[in-house]
Amino acid sequence: MMVFSEDRRVPEVRHCKQCGRPIPLGIDECPDCRLHGSAFLLLPKEVLIGAIVVVLVLSFFAVGRATRAFHAKEQAWAESWFERGENDLKSKQPEAAIEAFRTALKYSPDNSLFQLRLAQALISAHRTVEARSYLLNLWEREPENGPVNRELGLLAAEEGNVADAIRYYENAIYGVWDIPDEDRRRALRLEVYRYLRARGATAQAEAELMAMSGEAPRDARAHVQIGEFLLQDGYYNHALKGRSRGDAISNDPIF
Template sequence: MPFFPLRTALSPEERQLRQRLIFRDALALSSLFAIVVVLFFITLALFHSFSVHREELKQRWLARGEKALQAGQPQAAIQALRSALAYDTDDKRIQIELAQALAASGRTQEAVAYFNTLLESLPGNGPIHLELARLAAKEGQQAQALEHYQAALDGTWQGDGYVRRREVRLELAKYLISQKHLEQARTQLLIAAGNAPDDASIEMTIAGMLESAQDPVNALELYQKALQHKPPQLAALLGAGRSAYALGRFLLAKQYLERALNHPGFEKYPSDQQTVYRNMLADSDHILMLDPGEDLTVRARAERVLANRKTAQERLASCLSTKSTVPQPLEDLANQWQQLPKTIRLMQLERDPQLEQTLMQLVYQTETITAQQCGAPTGNDALLLKMAQNPEAVEQP
C-alpha cells in the first residue's frame, strides 16, 4: 500500500506572506495591463490625429487645385491636385480632376491615358466618358468622340443623372451641328425636348439649337411652348418670329415680331440686331401686301396678281438682257409668258380664277429661275422669291 506523506499546515506567518506575494503579482499584472491600455489609446489618438491632419492637408490642396482650375490656371491646378493625391492615392475624385487639369493645360495625351486608366477601375463612368469625348472632339477624332458621348449618355452619374444626361445630349447635339450632321443633331434635340421639364429656359435653349440644326418647324413649336409661361419672354417672341419667318409663315412672323418690338426690353438689344428684326417685320408686312390672299375681295386679289405679274416680267426682261446666249431655262420661261395674253384686264382676271392661279405660279417660277440664272434679286422680286418657297404658308396662322 503506497504511502503519501501528510501536508504540513501553513503557519499564520506563511499564509500572510503568500497572500502578499499573490497581491503583489496581481498588482503588477494590473499595472502592466493599464500601461498597455493607455499606450493603445495614446497610439489610437496619435493615429487619429495623423489621419485628420492628412485629410485636412488633402482637402486644403484639393480646394487650391479646384480654385486654380476654375480660374483657368491648369498648371497650378496640376501641382495642387498632385499634392492632394499624395495624401490619398485612391481618391477617384482627385484623379478625375487631375486628368481634367491635364486636359485643360493642353497635355491631351497624358489626360487621355489618365482617363483610360480610370475607366479600368470605373467602367461605365459617365463623367469620364464625357471628358474623353471632349478630348476626342478636340483632336478631330469624330468616331471616338461620338462613341464616348454615347457611352456618357448610357453611363452612371452621381447626383442628378437625369439633368446631367440632358446636358450631355445637348452638348452632343452642339458637336453634331458643328460637324454638319444636322439630321443626327435634330434627333438628339428632339429626344432632349421630349424628356425636358416644362421649363421656359430649357425650351428656348433647345429651340435655338433646333434653329441652328435647320429645323424651324420644331423650333417654332418649342418657342410657342415657352411663350405659354407668363410673362412672355422677349427671346421667345424673337425666336418664334424668326422661325415663322424662315418657314414662310409671314402673317405669324408679323404677329410675333410686332409683340417683340413693342416689348420694353427690345430697346436694350444692340442697334444692329434691332435693325435685323425691324427689317424682318417690314418684309413680312410688305409680303402680306403682295400676297393675293383668300381673305381679300376678288378685285383686290386681281390687282395684286397683275402687279406681281408686272414685277416678274420686268425681272425676266432684265435677266435676259444680261445674257449673250439665253440659257434653256430662261428661254422656256419666256415662252410660257408668250403663251399668255399680252393684255389682261382686271375684269377678265376677276372672272377667271384659273388664270389668276396660272399667273401666280408663273410669277413664282420666274422669280425662282431668274434667281438661279442672274443672281439674288432685290426689292419686290426678293419678296416674291421668299413667297415662292412656300406660297400656301404666307398667311398661315
C-alpha cells in the first residue's frame, strides 16, 4: 500500500496596509481599522449634522478672510503702480506712465480714474487713437464726467472738429467734477473762447464771453477779465459795459 505525505504549509500572515497590524485568518479587513473608521458613523445624526455645519461655517469664514486679504493686496498694488504712473506723467515720461497705469489697471480694471490717467498719458505720447478709445469708453459709462469731456473736447479741437469740441466742452463746463469750482468753469469757457477766436468764429467766441458774464453776476474780477478780452477783440461797447460792471461790483459796500 502506498502512503502519501501531506504537505502542511503555514498560512502566510497578512498585515493591514494602514496600521500594520496582522489580520486574523478568515476575515478580509483589519478589525481595528474598521472599528475606528466606523466610529464616526455611529454618532447620532444631530451630532453629525452639527459637525458638518461647523466645518462649513469655518470654511466660509476662512475663504472670505483669504479673499478680502487678497483683494486688499491687489488694491495696494494698484495704488502703488498708479502713484508711479502719476510721477512719470509729471516728469514728462509718458511711455513709462502708460506702462505703470496699465499695470495698475490689471489689479483694478474698472477704476475710472486709472483709465482717465492712462488716456492722458497716451495723449502725451501722441497716441491719440488709443487715448480716444479709452475716453469714449469712459464717456459711455459716465457721459457727465467733466474731466473726460474736457479731454475729448481737446482732442476734437486739435482735429479741427469745432462742433464736437464745443459739445464736449459744454458737457465739461456743466459736468461732474470731484470738487465744484466756478473758477474752473470760467477757465473752460475761456479755453473755448480762445479756440473759437483762433478758428475765426468771432460770434461764437463772443457768445462764450457773454455766457461767462451771466454765470458770474457778482464776480468783479470775472467782469473785468471779460471786458479786457472784449476790448482786445474790438468789441468796445461790450468791453466798456464789462469793465463798468466790474467796477460797480468792486465799489459796492455789500461786497
